Amino acid sequence: MSVKKQKASTPKPDNFFEDVYAVVRLIPAGRVSSYGAIARYLGRSGSARMVGWALNNALVLHDVPAQRVVNREGRLSGKIHFGSPTRMQELLEAEGIKVENDQVVDFKERFWDPELELGST
DNA sequence: TAGTTGACCCCGC
DNA sequence: CGCGGGGCCAACT
Numbered sequence: 001m002s003v004k005k006q007k008a009s010t011p012k013p014d015n016f017f018e019d020v021y022a023v024v025r026l027i028p029a030g031r032v033s034s035y036g037a038i039a040r041y042l043g044r045s046g047s048a049r050m051v052g053w054a055l056n057n058a059l060v061l062h063d064v065p066a067q068r069v070v071n072r073e074g075r076l077s078g079k080i081h082f083g084s085p086t087r088m089q090e091l092l093e094a095e096g097i098k099v100e101n102d103q104v105v106d107f108k109e110r111f112w113d114p115e116l117e118l119g120s121t
Numbered sequence: 122t123a124g125t126t127g128a129c130c131c132c133g134c
Numbered sequence: 135c136g137c138g139g140g141g142c143c144a145a146c147t
Binding site (some may be wrong): 016039044045046047048049050053056 | 141142143144145
Binding site for chain 1 (some may be wrong): 127128130
C-alpha cells in the first residue's frame with residue numbers, strides 16, 4: 001500500500017484546535033479567559049502557546065471571540081494580530097470590559113475559568 | 122530538509 | 135521579592 005502521508009487536502013479534525021474554539025465560544029460577554037487556563041482545561045497546560053496559534057486560525061475562521069482571550073497577566077498580548085493596534089481593546093470595551101493601558105481592569109474579577117465554570121461535577 | 126519563531130507559562134537563581 | 139531561561143507543539147522561511 002504505498003500510502004504516502006498526504007499532509008494537505010484533508011479535513012483535519014484537529015481536536016485540540018476545535019476544542020479551543022468551542023471553549024472560547026462559551027466565554028460569556030463581559031468575561032475574559034487566559035491561554036493557560038484553556039490549555040490546562042484541554043490537558044495541554046505546557047502548550048499554552050498552541051492555544052494562541054489556534055486563536056490565530058480562529059481569526060481566519062471569524063467565528064471565535066478571540067478578543068476575550070488574554071494572557072495570564074490580563075494583558076492584551078494578541079492585540080497586535082487584530083490588524084489594528086486598538087481593535088482588540090475596542091471589541092472588549094464594546095463587550096463591557098474596561099481596558100486601561102492594554103490591560104484588563106479587574107481582570108481577576110473578569111477572569112473566566114473553563115475548568116471552574118464547566119468542569120464542576 | 123532543517124532551523125527558528127511564536128497571541129505563553131512555570132521554575133530556578 | 136525581581137529577573138532570566140527552559141519547555142511545549144506547530145507553522146513559517
